[in-house]
Amino acid sequence: MTIQKRTREQIVEKVAQDIPTSSFVNLGIGLPTRVAGYLKPEQDIILHSENGVLGFSALTNPEQADDDLINAGKELVSMLDGGSFMNSADSFDIMRGGHLDFCIMGAFQVAVNGDLANWHTGALDAVPAVGGAMDLAVGARCVYVCMEHVTKNGEPRIVEELTYPITGKNCVDRIYTDLCIIELKANQAWVVEMVDGLSFEELQQQTGCKLLDGRSTEKLKVSV
């Protein structure tokens, strides 16, 4: 059987399904933004965006598009009934102050201890850009990462120790990749789900740290 890799859309769909109902959630720019498209109304999720918007959805009516109403990825959005605006200091108080339940971010690398690298490749000629990533890393109660399991060159992105500049220490709780879902707990990486057609040994080969098999144990739950 060939490996049934998840597409990028399937990765974010999976993340969306796993967010507990009635959570406050911040979606990072890039792939995580697309989680919004898979949230169901009955999940009762309230989205926060770093630019000072709480309680919004993807643009529902293009006729109501407004250049002053965007998300962190600078995409046009719509307000929900109950939504609110705030200045940037209040917006980051939501994160740093520990009021946000979940944050979904992309990453270059994640270490087994939960260290996150997603702001700088370290390349000398790169223009560094951090945005709100470091604030989300320290502030959100729970950080989920979604990314491809390996780099374009086949190098593992889930590693023993970061080689890219760090964004935040010990902050990542879960990783969703095209191959599996990994839960990080107490410096251990537990595989809680894998795609079909992939053996545990094959997954281990594509991972830079030791994996533990958490599939048969009772599903690990992240406490919020």
Place this chain on the structure above:
Amino acid sequence: MNKITQDIETVLKQIPDGAHIMTSGFGLAGQPIELIEALIDIGPKDLTIINNNAASGDRGLTNLLLSGLVKKMICSFPRANNSKVFEELYKAGKVELELVPQGNLACRIQAAGAGLGAIFTPTGFGTKIAEGKETRHINGKDYVLEYPIHADYALIYGKQADQWGNLTYRKAARNFGPLMAKAAKITIAQVHEIVELGDLDPEIIVTPGIFVQHVVKVGDIK
């Protein structure tokens, strides 16, 4: 008291070479594009610009960067999908960059407006951003000492203003405006609409006029 001006050129001409200028906005949302473009025509040099982003699209800050008047950008996210202008200037060594995580940018600007000497923030601890900075362990958590960011001028974007300089904002265009208004010595607000004193319900005024020195209606910026 009347802070409304029809002659913004005279106000902007007071901005000296080497000034530190805050500009509100998250990308183009809330960016005082018309004020920035009026500033380009006046042409003060060696500016330090404090803004969340750098170039976005083909207006406002992008044109200011292209004008060569900017020596340094202090921002959190200088990359943009819709402009390579900053990237090219930075790689050519024509503009300096001080990268500040966005929440630190917000609270350092807020600290300036609040008259605080410094803040301890958990954001950036253990990263390159905190290299060489003082840290402290407080109640089991690690913090980095960060200093306020002040400015000579703030150019901000509001929805409505009255002659006292009271401001309301529009949607997500509020972002850094209320913080910058307090942190700069002189704040100039461009607004969509000027209303009579008393027309703004005191409950909905976001920036009280004490933080604003000049107000100009967008249509009055030449």
